[in-house]
Amino acid sequence: MVSSVAVLTAAGSGTRLGPAGAGLPKGLVPLAGEPLVLRAARGLAAAGCLDGVVVTVPAGSLAEFRALFPGDVVPGSALPVAVVVGGATRQASVAAGLRGIRPLLASTGSTSESGACADVVLVHDAARCLTPPEVIRAVDAAVRAGRRAVVPAVAVTDTIKQTGPTEADGAAAVTATLHRAALRAVQTPQGFAGLLLEDAHAAGAEHGGDEATALSDDAGLVEAMGEQVYVVPGHERALKITTPVDLALAELLLSTEEGA
Ligand SMILES: Nc1ccn([C@@H]2O[C@H](COP(=O)(O)OP(=O)(O)OP(=O)(O)O)[C@@H](O)[C@H]2O)c(=O)n1
Numbered sequence: 001m002v003s004s005v006a007v008l009t010a011a012g013s014g015t016r017l018g019p020a021g022a023g024l025p026k027g028l029v030p031l032a033g034e035p036l037v038l039r040a041a042r043g044l045a046a047a048g049c050l051d052g053v054v055v056t057v058p059a060g061s062l063a064e065f066r067a068l069f070p071g072d073v074v075p076g077s078a079l080p081v082a083v084v085v086g087g088a089t090r091q092a093s094v095a096a097g098l099r100g101i102r103p104l105l106a107s108t109g110s111t112s113e114s115g116a117c118a119d120v121v122l123v124h125d126a127a128r129c130l131t132p133p134e135v136i137r138a139v140d141a142a143v144r145a146g147r148r149a150v151v152p153a154v155a156v157t158d159t160i161k162q163t164g165p166t167e168a169d170g171a172a173a174v175t176a177t178l179h180r181a182a183l184r185a186v187q188t189p190q191g192f193a194g195l196l197l198e199d200a201h202a203a204g205a206e207h208g209g210d211e212a213t214a215l216s217d218d219a220g221l222v223e224a225m226g227e228q229v230y231v232v233p234g235h236e237r238a239l240k241i242t243t244p245v246d247l248a249l250a251e252l253l254l255s256t257e258e259g260a
């Protein structure tokens with residue numbers, strides 16, 4: 001049987017949350033009382049298409065993150081979880097998560113038909129903890145159906161301009177206005193054939209994978225190999241909680257829904 005495993009990235013520090021992050025690693029920051037990483041893991045479990053989740057966390061907070069997953073499952077489900085230490089960049093954290101998949105599947109008796117760590121790997125941000133389960137299922141299904149690299153995305157509503165360097169007075173020259181109809185804002189989970197993602201990360205590591213060279217998403221690594229990436233519809237609820245405004249918006253979304 002085809003196996004699907006998620007790498008849930010939660011090893012970031014949440015610098016851009018500032019004081020709203022209460023000095024916690026972002027994955028542990030509560031949203032309506034529940035840490036972002038736990039909310040994101042519950043969303044993955046609710047999708048019902050996964051065989052396991054590998055969560056990447058900061059080295060200094062391993063015990064706090066592990067305590068959120070008693071019995072090594074997503075609470076309220078039987079979905080197996082492994083918590084591993086991530087890296088200095090998101091790319092390095094995903095690579096660490098990939099290394100955690102084989103031991104997790106071995107411990108549950110699941111296998112991969114393709115010889116990869118898992119046949120399908122979904123890479124998901126804990127920071128996108130409100131992603132609807134149907135988006136997760138749609139990405140997984142598209143990879144199972146034969147698209148080897150699939151990202152959810154939404155149309156952009158701002159006009160996007162390319163600029164040159166910021167000058168001494170704080171202004172930057174516009175160098176181009178991009179054609180908006182063709183632009184998409186990319187979300188997670190991003191889904192891949194496991195063999196392809198393992199190859200893409202191996203190639204990415206050869207180019208450094210450090211602060212200077214790491215790419216901000218996994219599809220970028222796959223594109224760099226010349227592979228075609230496909231887009232499926234994302235969702236506005238899959239917003240990335242990055243700044244205090246994002247956190248406030250997510251709180252508002254949840255309280256509005258609870259009141260409805
Ligand atoms: N070294 C890193 C950096 C980021 N991430 C994860 O990648 C996702 C997207 O990153 P981002 O939203 O930028 O989170 P942070 O790095 O925590 O944010 P900041 O840049 O504000 O510190 C998050 O779920 C984050 O935990 C990770 O696993 N390892």
Ligand SMILES: C[C@](O)(CO)[C@H](O)COP(=O)(O)O
Pocket residue numbers: 090125185186187188216217218240242
């Ligand atoms: C993967 C991602 O969420 C897709 O939009 C995004 O690239 C992460 O970027 P960040 O700078 O690490 O938050």
